[in-house]
């Protein structure tokens with residue numbers, strides 16, 4: 001829902017151009033600069049993990065638009081995550097979070113998973129260690145100051161369960177503040193090749209714009225002007241391992257959560273902002289380059305010739321009807337890639353506002 005009241009109360013500077021609507025703010029966690037700055041410290045702090053080795057930034061690197069450049073990341077205790085680390089570009093604008101989960105409506109809900117989840121273990125915080133971990137936070141003078149600034153209405157924002165609630169709210173505020181709308185595309189500064197790529201992207205032949213639509217290049221975009229959005233998920237024909245459309249476990253997408261057989265292989269449309277720096281691609285990082293992504297669409301799905309995931313995604317019964325094969329020349333592939341590259345906001349990748357605040361002191365890296 002649109003939260004007019006929270007929106008009015010918040011004095012947060014979103015750094016979003018006037019042409020773009022502002023994101024929705026949760027009623028119980030309106031944006032403030034103080035929470036954003038506290039969240040920034042927590043995001044980069046490896047002390048928030050079972051063995052002091054993992055922070056959010058371990059899998060979300062600013063230089064890669066907060067993705068990590070590898071196929072699938074490894075959590076604190078060595079468990080491999082089944083999916084590719086997502087970019088955090090404009091997370092505030094998604095109707096539902098993660099690759100394929102329709103149940104995660106807010107960033108705060110999503111953050112509980114890496115912090116406290118055990119399937120897979122990421123930060124590895126649980127009942128056996130959370131008191132000790134919060135004690136190290138409580139003992140830190142920087143945090144004492146930052147928590148008081150961020151939660152001025154609370155007498156002791158670092159006390160007991162409240163402290164964890166505040167941790168989640170602050171990290172949520174930092175991630176929500178990661179807006180990115182300053183690419184060459186936004187400035188209207190496209191090369192001739194990128195301009196041809198843009199026309200291809202928006203053509204009825206390629207159909208990209210049907211799902212990657214609007215200012216955030218995703219049909220799962222929500223903002224203050226949108227009261228309600230039907231959840232939208234699509235199967236893009238990446239797998240068909242049993243001839244009946246199956247995706248490899250556990251990455252069956254929306255189906256993994258709903259159990260509905262019709263939801264097999266359905267994923268949320270990712271934004272394409274900053275996509276040129278977030279390789280490898282797709283929900284499991286199984287596609288190495290943008291060119292390969294485009295070739296899979298051109299074929300009308302991916303064909304895997306051998307191995308345990310062998311199958312012809314082109315003939316999957318679950319593939320979205322919009323996706324039909326198209327012919328594309330090598331020069332046109334180059335143009336489309338040039339267009340996707342024009343969506344990179346180079347300032348976002350180096351903006352000190354989103355960088356590691358501990359770095360100047362060398363602590364807790």
Ligand code: HEC
Pocket residue numbers: 043054055056057058059060073074075076081083084085086087088091094096097098099100107110111114115122123171175
């Ligand atoms: C071990 C690597 C790892 C760590 C640590 C990690 N993440 Fe992630 N993150 C991922 C992966 C993988 C996904 C995709 C999850 C999925 O689809 O199930 C993801 C997804 C997300 C998303 C959803 C983005 C979107 O577009 O929907 C957000 C937000 C996020 N992470 C924030 C965080 C924050 C904040 C932290 C620290 C509390 C964190 N992550 C720690 C790997 C990690």
Ligand code: HEC
Pocket residue numbers: 201206207208209210211212233234235236238267268269270272275278280281282283284290293294297320322323336
């Ligand atoms: C039917 C909806 C739909 C259409 C049409 C579509 N996409 Fe996608 N796109 C998706 C979904 C859903 C995913 C994620 C699929 C997955 O990983 O299983 C995706 C993933 C991608 C990715 C990988 C992003 C990442 O972060 O890993 C790129 C790049 C991409 N699409 C570009 C395009 C281009 C270019 C076109 C036109 C040729 C196109 N898409 C057409 C829905 C669509």
